[in-house]
Amino acid sequence: MNPSPENKPARNPPPKWLLNTLTALVGVLTLALGIGWLVYKWVVDLEIPYFAIPLVMCVPVIVAVAFRNIWD
Template structure:
């Protein structure tokens, strides 16, 4: 039987999945860079501890988004 609980989620085409993954990663990077610039202007100092996080978190978010369909 194909009940809703046993059905697998339909995977979108690979090109669309790649495009959506890239857009999610770029959007997350934009949010991180925006926060970094905002905090630099408001606090008048760069939070150096956050620079590696701003660069690494978009990759983690994009991979997690991509794994929804795997």
């Protein structure tokens, strides 16, 4: 069963190895930004926002999954 020309995707998805690498980089970059924000708040305000520590650990996973789902 061949797809008709009107049902074809606009572009081919990137190779799986590239998608995995980009997903990992997006997750690590988001984690680095979150940790940087925590350190900045600790230095500037002299107080660590303890409520944000679980968020800094969870948000990179959510961002990486959302990035990955762009091509699914």
